[in-house]
Amino acid sequence: MKSTTDFSLSKFLNTEKLAAYYELTKPGITFSVLIAMAVGFILGSASGIDYLLLLNAVIGTWMIAAGTAAHNQFLEWRLDGQMKRTRQRPLPSSKITPAESIIFSLSLIFAGLFYLIFAVNVVAGLVSLATTLLYLCAYTPLKRISAINVWVGAIPGALPPVGGWAAATGNLGSAGMWLLFAIVFFWQIPHVMAIAWVCKDDYEGAGFRMLPANDSKGTLATTFILVCLLALMPISWGLYATGVSSWLFLAGALITAVVFLFYGLLFAKYRTKESAKKLMFASFGYLPVVWVFVILDQMLL
Numbered sequence: 001m002k003s004t005t006d007f008s009l010s011k012f013l014n015t016e017k018l019a020a021y022y023e024l025t026k027p028g029i030t031f032s033v034l035i036a037m038a039v040g041f042i043l044g045s046a047s048g049i050d051y052l053l054l055l056n057a058v059i060g061t062w063m064i065a066a067g068t069a070a071h072n073q074f075l076e077w078r079l080d081g082q083m084k085r086t087r088q089r090p091l092p093s094s095k096i097t098p099a100e101s102i103i104f105s106l107s108l109i110f111a112g113l114f115y116l117i118f119a120v121n122v123v124a125g126l127v128s129l130a131t132t133l134l135y136l137c138a139y140t141p142l143k144r145i146s147a148i149n150v151w152v153g154a155i156p157g158a159l160p161p162v163g164g165w166a167a168a169t170g171n172l173g174s175a176g177m178w179l180l181f182a183i184v185f186f187w188q189i190p191h192v193m194a195i196a197w198v199c200k201d202d203y204e205g206a207g208f209r210m211l212p213a214n215d216s217k218g219t220l221a222t223t224f225i226l227v228c229l230l231a232l233m234p235i236s237w238g239l240y241a242t243g244v245s246s247w248l249f250l251a252g253a254l255i256t257a258v259v260f261l262f263y264g265l266l267f268a269k270y271r272t273k274e275s276a277k278k279l280m281f282a283s284f285g286y287l288p289v290v291w292v293f294v295i296l297d298q299m300l301l
Contacts, residue, residue, distance in 0.1 A: 025066035040164025060116035067108025252293030
C-alpha cells in the first residue's frame, strides 16, 4: 500500500500537472524578462562579461519572475475565469488549486530573491524585489481601480534591464542603464494600450479599468501612444550619445522606431480594433528587434 507522501509526490510529478505549473509561470513573458535582464547585464559589463555571474543572474531572475507571474495569476484567477482569453489558465480551469499556486509562487519568489542576493549581489536582488512588489501590490490591484495602471505597470515592466545592469556592476548610477529603462517603459505604453483596445470587451466584462472604458473615441489613447512612440527616438539616440552603443544600434533602433510609429499613426487615424491589432503586433516585434541590434552592436563594433 502506497503512503500518503508517495501519492502526493506522484500527483505532483504528473505530466499534466507539471505542464500546468509551467504555464502558471507565463513562460513567454518570463523569457522576455530574462532577455531584457541579459541585455542590461551585457551593456553594463564594460570590462568584459562574467558568464558565471550572468548564469546566476538568469537563474535568480527566472525564479523571481516566474514566481511573480504565478502569484499574479493567483490574485486574479476569479477574474481570469470571466475572460475568453484567460479562462483556460491553470487556476480558472482547475488544473491547479489556489492553495497549490500560492505555495508554488511564493516559494519561487523567495528562492529567487535569496539566490540573487547571495549568488549575484544585494542590489540586483533589491531591484527584483522592487519589481515584484510594484507589479503585485500596485499594478495588479490598480487594474480594477483606474486606467493609470498602465503607467504604474510600465515601471516594474521596465526594471529587468536595470536588474541586469545592477547584476553586472552592483550599482544603479549609470545613465545608460536608465536609458534602457526608458526604452522599455515607453515601449510598454503603446503595447499595453493596443492589447487593451483589442481585448476591451473582455476587460470590461471582468471589471478591469483599462483606458478604452473611459476613452471611447480613443483621444487619450492616441495622445499617449504617439508621445511614447516619438520618445523612443531621442532615447535611442541617448544610448549612442553616452557612448553605450554605436551607430549600428542607433541606425537599427531609429528605423525600428519609425516602423513602430507608422502603426501608431495608423491607429491614430482609424482607432479601430483592426488598427489596434496591427499596432499590437508591431509592439511584439519592436523590442526583440531593438535587442538584436544591441547584441549585434556589442559583437561587431
